[in-house]
Structures are given as C-alpha cells and as structure tokens.
Amino acid sequence: MxxxxxxxxxxxxxxxxxxxxxxxxxxxxxxxxxxxxxxxxxxxxxxxxxxxxxxxxxxxxxxxxxxxxxxxxxxxxxxxxxxxxxxxxxxxxxxxxxxxxxxxxxSAPSRAAAAERLLAAAGSPDAGRSDALAEALRPMRGDDSVVPALLGLAALPEGKRRARLHGMGMALLATSASGALNG
Incomplete structure (x- = not known):
C-alpha cells in the first residue's frame, strides 16, 4: 500500500x-x-x-x-x-x-496518546519489554530524562513493570484531560 x-x-x-x-x-x-x-x-x-x-x-x-x-x-x-x-x-x-x-x-494531545501507548504496553504479552515500551513514550521525543526511567523500567520483573506501566498510563491519561501534569 x-x-x-x-x-x-x-x-x-x-x-x-x-x-x-x-x-x-x-x-x-x-x-x-x-x-x-x-x-x-x-x-x-x-x-x-x-x-x-x-x-x-x-x-x-x-x-x-x-x-x-x-x-x-x-x-x-x-x-x-x-x-x-x-x-x-x-x-x-x-x-x-x-x-x-x-x-x-x-495539536492532538500527545499526553493522551502517550498514556494510551503506556496502557497498551502494560497489556502486551511481555509487559512492554520489547518494542512496546519504546513506542509507548514515542510522542515525548527529545526528552533525554526519560531514558534512565525506561532503562530502570525495562529491568523490573514483569509483574512490577506491568503495574508501573499501567500506573503511569492512568496518571498520564488523567492529567491529559485536565491539561495539568503533576511531577
């Protein structure tokens, strides 16, 4: 195509x-x-x-x-x-x-897109260990502060990684609706 x-x-x-x-x-x-x-x-x-x-x-x-x-x-x-x-x-x-x-x-909200990708990574068979984790944060290109977090996240056991990805996705989804980002 x-x-x-x-x-x-x-x-x-x-x-x-x-x-x-x-x-x-x-x-x-x-x-x-x-x-x-x-x-x-x-x-x-x-x-x-x-x-x-x-x-x-x-x-x-x-x-x-x-x-x-x-x-x-x-x-x-x-x-x-x-x-x-x-x-x-x-x-x-x-x-x-x-x-x-x-x-x-x-101008579509990139936080909402990133949140949905994080949630998809959390639900993936390997809990985001493969390319799903990298794709999850793709809208945040150029943010070098994310790299250590990604490496730390990838090193977690599957259950913890899945829970963290889900928590991050839900938090990002909640803040994307209000336009605020809590650090």
Missing amino acids: LAEAFKRPALDGAEDALVLTSVFPCDSRPSQGEDAVATAPWASEWLRHAVAAARKQPALRVAQDVRTFADYMIEVVLLMDRHGHFQDDRDRQRVDALLERADKHR
Whole structure:
C-alpha cells in the first residue's frame, strides 16, 4: 500500500493520510468509522484499500503508522508549497484546507496518546519489554530524562513493570484531560 501511496500526487496522498488519522486515531479522539469512509463516494480507491488493509492489523500499530505517514505527507506538501509547486487556485485552496486540518491533527494531545501507548504496553504479552515500551513514550521525543526511567523500567520483573506501566498510563491519561501534569 505504501509504495502505491508514493506514486500518487502528494496533495491527494496527504489528504487521504489525514482521513486515515481520523479513522484510526492514535489518542482518545473518537474514530470517524471505517465503514463510513470505505463506502463514502468521495473516498479514493487507494483510501478504500488502505482502510481494508488496516482492518487486518493491530489497531495501535495502524494508528501509529498512519500518524507517521500523515506527518510525512504533510511535510512533503509544505515543501512543495514553499517552492511554488501549487499555482492553480483550486490547488492553493486544497493546500490551505489541508494545512488547517493538519494543525488540528498535530495539536492532538500527545499526553493522551502517550498514556494510551503506556496502557497498551502494560497489556502486551511481555509487559512492554520489547518494542512496546519504546513506542509507548514515542510522542515525548527529545526528552533525554526519560531514558534512565525506561532503562530502570525495562529491568523490573514483569509483574512490577506491568503495574508501573499501567500506573503511569492512568496518571498520564488523567492529567491529559485536565491539561495539568503533576511531577
């Protein structure tokens, strides 16, 4: 699917990628509904195939991949826009609408997304020992203070690690709703 996505016009791909982020949200936002998008008359054939393929994958993995893909496609459109690629008025309107929707997409609360990833890691078969733990804190990129905590967490026995991940996820989820973060 990804190879086909890159053969399409960047603006079309970015618009479809943003639709996918609303169908497979990575945080606590409600989903638009896979069936609604798959049967919508405006949905491209690629988008329909992407939704069908995503249904067969783990939801959290799909949400993360879709979000990464959308971020990439938005950056491509921004770069093309900076270099004057979109000259047609209709394309300019589409770019403006895309960037407006992208701002909403990017402003999704990363604490809520991180909390849900922590809870998913706590529920994983190895209690986050594998890549689930690293993915859990992915939205907090660049925070080097997290590294020692991750190493300490990974060294804990499975039961304690599962309990700590769950506790951290619940605390982060509670603070994401209020906007406050207790240290």
